[in-house]
Amino acid sequence: xxxxxxxxxxxxxxxxxxxxxxxxxxxxxxxxxxxxxxxxxxxxxxxxxxxxxxxxxxxxxxxxxxxxxxxxxxxxxxxxxxxxxxxxxxxxxxxxxxxxxxxxxxxxxxxxxxxxxxxxxxxxxxxxxxxxxxxxxxxxxxxxx
Amino acid sequence: xxxxxxxxxxxxxxxxxxxxxxxxxxxxxxxxxxxxxxxxxxxxxxxxxxxxxxxxxxxxxxxxxxxxxxxxxxxxxxxxxxxxxxxxxxxxxxxxxxxxxxxxxxxxxxxxxxxxxxxxxxxxxxxxxxxxxxxxxxxxxxxxxxxxxxxxxxxxxxxxxxxxxxxxxxxxxxxxxxxxxxxxxxxxxxxxxxxxxxxxxxxxxxxxxxxxxxxxxxxxxxxxxxxxxxxxxxxxxxxxxxxxxxxxxxxxxxxxxxxxxxxxxxxxxxxxxxxxxxxxxxxxxxxxxxxxxxxxxxxxxxxxxxxxxxxxxxxxxxxxxxxxxxxxxxxxxxxxxxxxxxxxxxxxxxxxxxxxxxxxxxxxxxxxxxxxxxxxxxxxxxxxxxxxxxxxxxxxxxxxxxxxxxxxxxxxxxxxxxxxxxxxxxxxxxxxxxxxxxxxxxxxxxxxxxxxxxxxxxxxxxxxxxxxxxxxxxxxxxxxxxxxxxxxxxxxxxxxxxxxxxxxxxxxxxxxxxxxxxxxxxxxxxxxxxxxxxxxxxxxxxxxxxxxxxxxxxxxxxxxxxxxxxxxxxxxxxxxxxxxxxxxxxxxxxxx
Numbered sequence: 001x002x003x004x005x006x007x008x009x010x011x012x013x014x015x016x017x018x019x020x021x022x023x024x025x026x027x028x029x030x031x032x033x034x035x036x037x038x039x040x041x042x043x044x045x046x047x048x049x050x051x052x053x054x055x056x057x058x059x060x061x062x063x064x065x066x067x068x069x070x071x072x073x074x075x076x077x078x079x080x081x082x083x084x085x086x087x088x089x090x091x092x093x094x095x096x097x098x099x100x101x102x103x104x105x106x107x108x109x110x111x112x113x114x115x116x117x118x119x120x121x122x123x124x125x126x127x128x129x130x131x132x133x134x135x136x137x138x139x140x141x142x143x144x145x
Numbered sequence: 146x147x148x149x150x151x152x153x154x155x156x157x158x159x160x161x162x163x164x165x166x167x168x169x170x171x172x173x174x175x176x177x178x179x180x181x182x183x184x185x186x187x188x189x190x191x192x193x194x195x196x197x198x199x200x201x202x203x204x205x206x207x208x209x210x211x212x213x214x215x216x217x218x219x220x221x222x223x224x225x226x227x228x229x230x231x232x233x234x235x236x237x238x239x240x241x242x243x244x245x246x247x248x249x250x251x252x253x254x255x256x257x258x259x260x261x262x263x264x265x266x267x268x269x270x271x272x273x274x275x276x277x278x279x280x281x282x283x284x285x286x287x288x289x290x291x292x293x294x295x296x297x298x299x300x301x302x303x304x305x306x307x308x309x310x311x312x313x314x315x316x317x318x319x320x321x322x323x324x325x326x327x328x329x330x331x332x333x334x335x336x337x338x339x340x341x342x343x344x345x346x347x348x349x350x351x352x353x354x355x356x357x358x359x360x361x362x363x364x365x366x367x368x369x370x371x372x373x374x375x376x377x378x379x380x381x382x383x384x385x386x387x388x389x390x391x392x393x394x395x396x397x398x399x400x401x402x403x404x405x406x407x408x409x410x411x412x413x414x415x416x417x418x419x420x421x422x423x424x425x426x427x428x429x430x431x432x433x434x435x436x437x438x439x440x441x442x443x444x445x446x447x448x449x450x451x452x453x454x455x456x457x458x459x460x461x462x463x464x465x466x467x468x469x470x471x472x473x474x475x476x477x478x479x480x481x482x483x484x485x486x487x488x489x490x491x492x493x494x495x496x497x498x499x500x501x502x503x504x505x506x507x508x509x510x511x512x513x514x515x516x517x518x519x520x521x522x523x524x525x526x527x528x529x530x531x532x533x534x535x536x537x538x539x540x541x542x543x544x545x546x547x548x549x550x551x552x553x554x555x556x557x558x559x560x561x562x563x564x565x566x567x568x569x570x571x572x573x574x575x576x577x578x579x580x581x582x583x584x585x586x587x588x589x590x591x592x593x594x595x596x597x598x599x600x601x602x603x604x605x606x607x608x609x610x611x612x613x614x615x616x617x618x619x620x621x622x623x624x625x626x627x628x629x630x631x632x633x634x635x636x637x638x639x640x641x642x643x644x645x646x647x648x649x650x651x652x653x654x655x656x657x658x659x660x661x662x663x664x665x666x667x668x669x670x671x672x673x674x675x676x677x678x679x680x681x682x683x684x685x686x687x688x689x690x691x692x693x694x695x696x697x698x699x700x701x702x703x704x705x706x707x708x709x710x711x712x713x714x715x716x717x718x719x720x721x722x723x724x725x726x727x728x729x730x731x732x733x734x735x736x737x
Contacts (some may be wrong), residue, residue: 031513125512
C-alpha cells in the first residue's frame with residue numbers, strides 16, 4: 001500500500017510520503033512518552049523504541065538506528081542534550097534527525113539544545129497537533145548524512 | 146598649660162610699677178594731708194611747749210586754724226583729682242605758714258613749707274611752681290608785713306628764698322612729670338602686653354576647643370565604626386594596605402585588627418582567580434585595579450565579591466567600594482563596606498532551584514492533561530456529546546490557567562534573580578496590539594465589554610522581544626477585561642510620543658526629548674483607589690476592588706508587565722479614578 005495515498009493534502013494522519021519513518025521516543029514520564037508515541041503514530045511514523053531514560057535511549061538508538069529521535073531534555077541517566085551530542089558524534093547515528101522536548105523554554109535553553117545538535121526544539125507543554133506537525137516536518141526532511 | 150602661667154604672672158603685677166602708673170596727682174593728694182598733719186601738729190606742739198615764740202597770738206591762732214581747715218579739706222578731698230583743689234589746699238597751707246611765720250616771727254616755722262611745696266612741686270600742673278614761688282614769697286614777707294622788719298636781710302631772703310623754691314620745685318616738678326610720662330608709657334606697654342596676652346590666651350583657647358572637637362569627632366567615628374559588627378568596614382591606602390579594620394571585618398574574616406593594620410593588603414582576602422576574571426571582563430589591570438576599577442570610573446561600586454576568611458572558608462560578600470580622600474581632597478585610598486550575603490545568596494539559589502523544580506513538576510502533568518484532552522476532544526472517530534465537550538472545555542480552560550500561573554511564577558523568579566533575558570528583534574507594536582485584542586476578544590464578548598483598537602496603519606516598530614511584549618500587552622488587556630463591568634469599553638491605542646529628559650511623556654517633540662511608542666489600554670472599569678495605585682506593580686498585590694469583586698488573579702500580571710517594560714528601557718504609568726476607569730500607558734523607546 002502506498003502510504004502517500006493516506007495523507008492527501010499533507011493532513012495530520014497517515015504515514016509520511018516516501019516510506020515509513022522509524023522513530024525513537026525517549027521521555028522519563030510514562031504518560032508523556034505514551035502521548036508522544038501516539039503523536040508520532042498520528043504523524044504516520046513508526047515508533048521503533050520508547051525509552052524511559054537517557055541511557056536506554058542511547059542503547060536503543062545504537063541498536064535501531066532510527067531516522068528520527070524525539071528526546072525529552074530532562075531525563076535520568078543521560079539528559080536529552082547529552083544523548084543528542086552522543087548521537088551526533090557517532091558516525092552511525094550522526095545523521096539521525098533530532099527533536100528535543102523540554103519544559104524549559106527560555107531562549108538560553110533553546111539555544112543550548114540547538115547547539116547540542118538538535119534539528120528542532122519544542123517546549124512543553126506542547127499540543128498534540130503541534131508535535132504531529134513538527135514530527136512530519138522532520139520526517140520528510142532528507143537525512144543530514 | 147604654659148599660658149595659664151603667663152596669665153598668673155600678669156596678675157601678680159609689680160607693685161612698684163603699679164604705683165608708678167597711678168595718676169600723677171595722687172601721691173600729693175595722699176601724702177599731702179599726712180605730711181601737713183604731722184608738720185602742723187609738730188608746730189602746734191612747739192608752740193605749746195614754748196619752743197616757738199608767740200609774738201602775735203591772733204596770727205598764730207589764725208595760722209593754726211587755717212592749717213587745720215586746709216588739712217581737713219585735704220583729708221576730705223584726698224580722692225579728688227581736681228587741679229583747683231590740688232592747688233587750693235597747698236596754697237591754704239602756705240597761707241597758714243605765712244600766718245604762723247608772722248605770728249611767731251621765727252624762721253623755724255619755715256620747716257612747715259616742706260608739705261605744701263612738695264605737694265605743689267609734684268602737681269602735673271606748672272601753676273604749682275608759680276603758686277609755690279608766690280606762696281614762699283608771701284611766707285617770707287609775712288613777718289615784715291605784719292610788723293616792723295625784724296631782719297636786715299629780708300630783701301635778700303625775699304629774693305633768694307622764692308628763687309631757691311622756684312628752682313627746687315621746678316626741678317621736682319620736671320622729674321615728677323618725666324616720671325609720670327614714663328609711668329604712663331609703662332602703663333601703656335603693660336596694657337598692650339595684657340592685650341597681647343589676652344589674644345594669645347584666646348587663640349590658645351580656640352586651639353584647645355578645636356582639638357577637643359577633633360578628638361571628640363575621631364572618638365565618635367571610631368565608636369560608630371566599632372559598633373558595626375555585622376558589616377565589614379575596611380579602609381586601605383592607595384596601594385591596598387589596610388588602615389581601618391572594624392569588628393565586623395574581624396568577625397567576618399576571623400583576623401584581629403592588630404594582625405592586619407599596616408601589615409596586610411585587602412588583596413590577601415580576595416580570590417586571585419576572581420580578581421583575574423574581573424580584570425579580564427573589564428579590560429583593566431589585575432589585583433587592586435580589578436577590584437576598584439568600577440569605583441574609580443563611577444565614583445562607587447556595589448557588587449558581590451568572594452572574601453577568603455582566615456580559616457580558608459569563602460564568604461560571598463556584597464561590597465560597596467568608594468574612593469577615600471584626605472583633608473586636602475587628595476585621593477588617599479579606598480573604603481570597602483561589606484555585607485555577608487553567603488546565606489542569602491544560598492537561599493536565593495535554593496529558591497531558584499525550587500521554583501524551577503516546581504514549575505517543571507507542574508508543567509509535566511499539565512502537559513499530559515492538555516495532551517490527552519486534545520486527543521479526546523479532537524477524536525473524529527468518537528465525537529463527544531455537547532455536554533461532554535462543555536465539561537472537557539472547562540477542564541482545558543482551567544489547565545491552561547494553571548499553566549499560565551506556573552509560567553508567571555517562573556518568570557517572576559527569573560526577573561528577581563536577574564536571569565531574565567530578552568531576544569531583541571524589530572517588533573511591530575501594531576501587530577502586538579491587534580494580537581492582544583484577538584486573544585481577549587472571546588473573553589470580552591462574553592463579559593459584554595467592547596474593545597476598540599486604534600493603531601497606525603503603517604505600524605510602529607520598536608526593538609524588543611516580541612513574545613515578552615505580547616505577554617505584557619496581553620496582561621494589560623486581560624486586566625482591563627476583568628475589571629470592566631458589562632457595557633463598558635476598552636480602548637487600545639498606539640501612537641508616537643516623546644519622552645523628555647525628566648521622564649515626562651509628551652505628545653509634541655521638544656528639545657532633548659527621545660521618541661517613544663505609546664501603547665495605552667484605557668478602560669471604563671471600576672478604577673483603582675488612589676491609596677493603592679503606588680502598590681500596583683508590587684508582586685502578589687491585589688486591589689481591594691479585586692478582592693471585593695472576586696476578580697480572579699494572583700497579582701503577578703502587572704509585576705511582569707512592568708519588568709518587561711523596564712527591561713526594554715521603557716516606562717509603565719497608570720492614571721485611574723474610582724468608578725471612571727483606568728488607563729495604563731507603556732512608553733517604549735523607538736529608533737529615530
